Amino acid sequence: MVETKLMKGNEALAEAAIRSGLQAYFGYPITPQSEVIEYLAREEPKYNYVLLQAESEVAAVNMLYGSGGAGGRVMTTTSSPGFSLMQEGISYIACAEIPCVFANIVRGGPGLGTIQPSQSDYNQATKGGGHGDYNIIVLVPNSVQEMVDHCRLAFELADKYRTPAMLLSDGAIGQMMEKVNLPEPIEYKPNKPWATTGKTPDRERNILTSLYIKSETMEEKNKILQEKYKQIIANEIRFDEYKTDDAEIIITSFGLTSRIAKKTVDIGREEGMKLGLFRPITVWPFPTKALAEIASRPQVKFFISVEMNAGQMVEDVKLAVCGQKSVHFYGRMGGIVPTPDEILDVIKEKEAGRD
């Protein structure tokens, strides 16, 4: 039975992880996401998951490697500086093909930055983040409900493709409270014959490694990974559209800003402007084809990407639109959240400047 509650985004994420069969969580406190580990610590006596506060994000990600490699359903959560520290480990996890779930509750950067919400880790999340040729699945929730839904989905996709999957959220969604429908808990029964659980006589030993010292085998490994990424691109792209059918101006936006942009669409339409919103739900894989199709529509005049950064997703939008129409950008930085009217004013400026 679905249970409805009023919950904070971070706590809803923690509860969703438990209900998705979480077996181990390793993490290091960092604002604005420490409620995740606090919630799991409070709930721990009721369940039998492993919970460990690591000495650093570096240790946490490697504990995740070990635990996920031993067959567990495992998760860590962090915020921007902590996610930077985890990148080396994620590169190893991607190559060793260990299912792990991450959540980055993004705060403004660079550096120690601010604890206010931001979307400035888009590039880090979608372009690999660590060294080497790899991608991880990146889901972007824009509500507390989606923190829950995407958590379950991330675990499933991580297992399905033996790959890291993450939630790219932000400090506002992590901290805000909303109504949320919590799904029925599942009993997780892992089927991971590759896991290092001890070599039984019926099988060869299981080795989890990212070391392929010979160039030929390293290239072969890369080809296997790239083939997997093609499968993910073919099957797992998710996006949402709002009033795009007859739209002349398309706002592209993800996560928190997509909710604000939705309001902009409504206000603009009241004034007679034909606005529409395109929201990628997966930002890797990116919904390139869907955007390209929209760009090809004759009535579409231009795109504007609205983000809480200096212009990161706009590059992927431009690649998708591929010169068919012009692509503008509007962003706020440092933890400042734009208002619907502010976005509308910018769109009006672009519209006026176009002719």
Next chain:
Amino acid sequence: MKEGYELIYKRPESLLQTRMHYCPGCFHSTTHKILMEVVDELGIKEKTVGVCPVGCSVFAYDYLDVDMQEAAHGRAAAVATGIKRILPDRVVFSYQGDGDLAAIGTAETLHACNRGENFTFIFINNGIYGMTGGQMAPTTLEGQKTSTSPYGRDPEKVGLPLKMCEIVSQFKRVAFVQRVSFNTPANARKAKKAIKTAFEIQMKKLGTTFIEVASNCPSQWKCTPEESLDWLTNHVFPYYPLGVFKEPPKTKE
């Protein structure tokens, strides 16, 4: 078996029949063999999971017929923690060199020991970076020449070599600490007994177990295997004495 003969020695079953990449005279191969002898004698092959490091023993999983994970440089203790926490009834070991355990991974090492993580460290201390070509290690002796301390290690500049057994034996939740070597058959026997004891203590869930091998590196010490044994006796053991640093209180049988 030929009639009239008795089998008194053989290759451990859990040591794979592969040519090793280790240099002649290096203790890595001996340590691998002894480790697998212990696994065989305790009958724990099916429940053993190892973690290998970055360093000369990065390929250890090519030789040991047990499940293994290859860790990022310095992170073996965190990886072993992850494995042992989710599979508490397995026997877990990390196999790490001095750069891995005592330089880049010091934080993970100390915190795992402080938590009393119930796995066994096999720490190979040869006082030099073998794989990368003979650079200074955190355990390079004072005055010892390496490619990054060509005039000898200068403590004024880089401090003194770290004594890991002495450090980790301070932690209350560390159960067993011993420094061993393979320079003589007698010491090899003691080393084997130490590894066996460590695994037995781990199986009793008494806390962290830590075996340091005062090891050698003829290739990067620029000497013959025989000379490396002399260096151990004359220079290494005076600074890094062999012996038990910590053990669980004896219980009456």
